[in-house]
Amino acid sequence: MPGKARHPDPEEVAGFSPSTSLRVKVSLLEIAGLFCFIGLTSFGGGITAYIRRMVVTQKRWLTDDEFMPGLGLVQLLPGANVVGLSVYIGNHLKGPIGSVVALGSLLVPPFVSTCALGFLYFHAGHTADAHAVLAGVTAAACGLMASMVFEAGGEAIKGAFDVVLILITFALVRFAHLHVPYVILIVAPLAIWWHRPRPPKLKAPDTGDSTVS
Amino acid sequence: MNKTLLQLAGLFSSLSLSAFGGGKVVLPSMHQASVGEYHWMTSQEFVDLFSISMAAPGPSMMVVTLVGLKACLPYGPAIAILGALVATLAMFVPSSILVYFAGNWWDHWKESPWRHSVMNAILPISTGLILAATWIIAKTSIHSVPTAIMGIVALALMLFTKINPVLMMGMAGLISWVFLR
Numbered sequence: 001m002p003g004k005a006r007h008p009d010p011e012e013v014a015g016f017s018p019s020t021s022l023r024v025k026v027s028l029l030e031i032a033g034l035f036c037f038i039g040l041t042s043f044g045g046g047i048t049a050y051i052r053r054m055v056v057t058q059k060r061w062l063t064d065d066e067f068m069p070g071l072g073l074v075q076l077l078p079g080a081n082v083v084g085l086s087v088y089i090g091n092h093l094k095g096p097i098g099s100v101v102a103l104g105s106l107l108v109p110p111f112v113s114t115c116a117l118g119f120l121y122f123h124a125g126h127t128a129d130a131h132a133v134l135a136g137v138t139a140a141a142c143g144l145m146a147s148m149v150f151e152a153g154g155e156a157i158k159g160a161f162d163v164v165l166i167l168i169t170f171a172l173v174r175f176a177h178l179h180v181p182y183v184i185l186i187v188a189p190l191a192i193w194w195h196r197p198r199p200p201k202l203k204a205p206d207t208g209d210s211t212v213s
Numbered sequence: 214m215n216k217t218l219l220q221l222a223g224l225f226s227s228l229s230l231s232a233f234g235g236g237k238v239v240l241p242s243m244h245q246a247s248v249g250e251y252h253w254m255t256s257q258e259f260v261d262l263f264s265i266s267m268a269a270p271g272p273s274m275m276v277v278t279l280v281g282l283k284a285c286l287p288y289g290p291a292i293a294i295l296g297a298l299v300a301t302l303a304m305f306v307p308s309s310i311l312v313y314f315a316g317n318w319w320d321h322w323k324e325s326p327w328r329h330s331v332m333n334a335i336l337p338i339s340t341g342l343i344l345a346a347t348w349i350i351a352k353t354s355i356h357s358v359p360t361a362i363m364g365i366v367a368l369a370l371m372l373f374t375k376i377n378p379v380l381m382m383g384m385a386g387l388i389s390w391v392f393l394r
Contacts, residue, residue, distance in 0.1 A: 140386075143367025180231050184338060192331060
C-alpha cells in the first residue's frame, strides 16, 4: 500500500520533520525511570493519554508535533501501543540505545512480578481458596474484555459493512478455527478495499451541490 | 525442552507481527496453540493465567510470560523462567523492531489517504478478534449464575464508571472468596 500512496505536500517531502523543538537533553537513567514507572502502573485503558501527559505536558521531552506522528504510527502497526510508544520515544530521545532502554525498563519489572505470581499460582492455584478467588477474578476479566469489545466496536463501526467485517473475522476464528495471522490475511484486503480512499466528490455532484474546485 | 522453547519463539514472534490493535487480538490463537495444539495447559489454566496477567501490573499482554512459564514448568523452575523470557522476547521484540524501522519511512506516507484506509480496516478486524477472545474467556469463566452476575456487573462497571480495572478485579476476587468458598 505505501507504493500506491499519494505523496504528501511537497514541503513535507523536501524537508524533514517541520517541528521546531529544542532537542532536550535527557539521560538514559531518566528514560529508564519513566518507563519503569509506566510499566508498573499501566493496566490498559487510557495509557496513551497518560504517556502523552508525562512526556509532552509534564517533562516536555517531546512536543505534540513529535509525539502525535509516533502515536499514529504505533496505532497502525502490530503490538501494544504502550510498547510501540516506548520504542518511538526512546529512539527520539537517544537513538537505538534509547529504544532498548525504554523497552527494557517497560518490560523487566512486570516480567519479574508476573513470574512471581505465576509460581504462586502453580503452587497454590489448586486450593479451594484459590479456586474461589479465581472464579471472581476470571469473571471480572471476562467483563473487562467484553467492555473492550464495546469500546473497539464503537470506534470501528462507521457503517453496516463494518459489522459484516467484525462478524466475518469472528466466524473465521470461532468456527473455522483459523489462526489470527491467516484471518488478518483473508479479511484485511477486503477491509482495506472497502475503506479505500475515495475522491472527495469531484465527479458525483452534477446537480445541486456547490462547485468544488 | 529445546522443542518447547522453539515452539514458544515461533508462536509468539508470528503473533507479535499480527497483533494489529494490541496484544489482546491474538488471544484466540494463543489459546488454540497452548491448549489445543501443544497441550501446555488446560483451558481453565489458560483463563486463570490470562486473568492473573490482567490483574497484575504491566502491558496487557504479559499473559505470554505466564504461557512461557507454564509451557516449560515440567523442566524445572529455571527452565520455566527461560521459557517465560523466550516467550516475552518473542512477543515484544519483533513488533518493536518494526516500529523502530517503520519510523524512518513514516514521514513519507503519514499524510497519505491510505493511512486512514488501513486504520479504518484494522478497527473492525481487531473488534472481531477481541470478540472471539471474549467468547473464549466467557466459555470457561462464566459457568454458574454467580459468575455470570459478576461478569455482567464487571462489564457495566467498566462501561459506565471510571473504576480502575485492577481494583475492580481485586474486589471481584474478594467477593467471590467470601461467597463461593
